[in-house]
Amino acid sequence: MAAYGASVSLKNTIQRLLQSSRISLVPPSLQILQSANESMCRLQKVMLILDGTSCRKIRAKVNDLDERIKEVVWEFEDLLESLFTDQILPQLERSSRGVRDGLSFSVDLQSLRQSVDCFVERLEVMEVEYFTELVNMPEEEGELLSSRIDFGGINSNMVGLSDEFERVKDYLINDRGNRLLVNGMAGVGKTTLVKKVFDDPLIQRRFENRAWIKVGRKCESGEILRCILAQVDPNTRDQILTQADDNDDRILVGLLKERLKDKKCLIVFDDVWEWDTRVMYNLPEENVRILITNRLRIDELNNLATKGTLRLLNIEESMKLLGERVFGEKGFPSDLEKLGEKIAYKCEGLPLMIVTVAELLSKEDMTQPYWTEVVEKQQNSVFVEAYNQISEVLFPNYDYLPQYFKMFFLYVGAFPPYSDIEIHNLFDRLSAEGFLEPIGEQTLEDFMVECLVVLAHKYHLDSDYACIHVGSTCVRKKLVRSSFCMFYKVVMTL
The missing domain is CATH 1.10.8 (Helicase, Ruva Protein; domain 3)
Structure with missing residues (x-):
């Protein structure tokens, strides 16, 4: 389980001890537990900063530190639970069975003080180290422009998905819109499908100019504009690809509009992770059609483009x-x-x-x-x-999940392969193991449902099963294991 999940579990364990009506904490046990809890809360807040960092950032060192934090937290929680159990069991044995419902227990954690002090000290050091790594995370190295527009090696031989292919082609040929977003999980064939459309003879006749840009996790707007220019104006291709990237984007936009004037153009943005909406707005809508592939549902793109999700093969x-x-x-x-x-x-x-x-x-x-x-x-x-x-293709989907979702992802992945998961069963298990920590005024159940809905919608883990309502939220009654099982296996092999 990721460090964030371990921290949630420990905080819930401490809260149950502090809030239990049947447990009487012998002084100074209360202060000892509060010290550990406060330190854990501070580190948890720092860990949540990771969710706000760009997917351009390389997280290798942060992930290594995450593993160390997890081990430290687990070690302390095991120690706490062991001491608690050692004190509770003898009191249970001395109590009569007839009055068990009215039992209360006395717990003295004085012997844990030294371990708590050591734990707090280690967390404080890790908190500083974690924040330092966050601030200094390196970015992905940008690709050469020539490699971003090199699509010759992409195989467009496609098996299945013929209906999807025809729908995409029809959308472009019959001007059913300006922008089409093709999303789906990594490895599902988005690039292959779009490349087949890109190479189709009807599409080539329809669009005088065509451009292909591999976007990836890091691609500046200026790079994108230069990649397009290099493909729609072959006479300046070498100059555009080799010159320093010191042109104002407005100059590039002006050049692009001039080159595309009165010419139909198809532009493919492949494997988009983050999106600068300025690029979209700078392209002339009247004669430019855009195809975008991405593995994550990006809100900015969803609001700007017609959407289509690529299914798995039957x-x-x-x-x-x-x-x-x-x-x-x-x-x-x-x-x-x-x-x-x-x-x-x-x-x-x-x-x-x-x-x-x-x-x-x-x-x-x-x-x-x-x-x-x-x-x-x-x-x-x-x-x-x-x-x-x-794993190189699929693991980034896990690596860039928010902290809350990593915890759910790994836990759900532990269910038997190819089996369905009942919502109430998942909720009972997560609650019992202390892995639920709602945000704000949410109930535990609403929080879990929200996490599952986001995983299902944004990360393509949904299915065609009937919906049920939990509170005011509509969720799937069962989660089909196919794509989820694949991701989990890949994560666990690393």
Whole structure:
């Protein structure tokens, strides 16, 4: 569990001791607990600052410190619970069974004073260290402009999602809007789909100019404008790509409007993490159409563009993609077809996973015994290696989750794979283990539901199941495990 989750658990443990009507704390136990609680609250506030930092920032050192904080907090909570249990159990044994409901317990934490002082001291040091790391987090290195516009290596051979392809193409050809946002979880095939649209002959005839920009986690507005200019004006391409980035954005915008005057242009912004809305407003709406791909639902973009979410592949599409990648257009041989279906099912409909598994399978024995092992063995080397390979793509989705959501993500991921999760069951477990800490006037249940709704909506963990109402909030009755299970496996392999 992340450090923030560990801190929530410890704070709830301390609060239960302080507020229990059945526990009498022998002086100075109250002051000892309050000291630990106050120190934990201060560190927790500093940890929450991370949520406000840009996804451009590299969090490696902060993550390392997060692990150390987690271990320190866990160690102290174990010590506290152990001391509490050692004092409560003897009092239970001495009490008669008939009056158990009226029991009260005396707890003396004097022996814990030295450990609390040490714990508080360690937290204070870590608080300063954490804040220092936050302030000094380095940024991602920017890419060369030439690499941002190099889309030649992107494979546009797509299996399935033909309806989605036709809808995107129809949107552009028939002028159904100026901007279309294609979002979906990492590895679901957004770039492949958009590249196929970008290369389509009808699209090429429709748009005299086309530009492709790989945005990523860090891309300045000036870089974006230069990338577009380099592709719509080949005569100045080399100059634009190599010159220093010292032009005023207004000059670049003026040049761009001049080049695009009376010419239809399609611009693709691929893998957008954060968005500067000024870029969108600076592009002429009358003749420019924009396609955007992103893995997170960004509020600024949602308000500016028509939205479409890319789904996972169904089992038939998954089998087709896996079979073609391993055996070519002919697909599976008859003796491996059933096993191929089971392997495809384990890929959970994620094209990136299917392609990665196919590449690994193609290097191994094409025999029934080996494929049976891949299907049945829990930690088969093919899937272990596949998770390792796709982690670079999927892990940032977890890394940049807000602190609250990391805690929920990891906890929900601990449920059995491919199973549904009942809301009330999840709530009971989280409450019992002390992992719920509402914000403001929220109840525990409302807080949990809000976290699940955001995870489901923003991070593509929703499903087609019927909704139920908890309080005034509508949530899914069950959370389908597919994409969530994939993310969790990747996180736990790191």
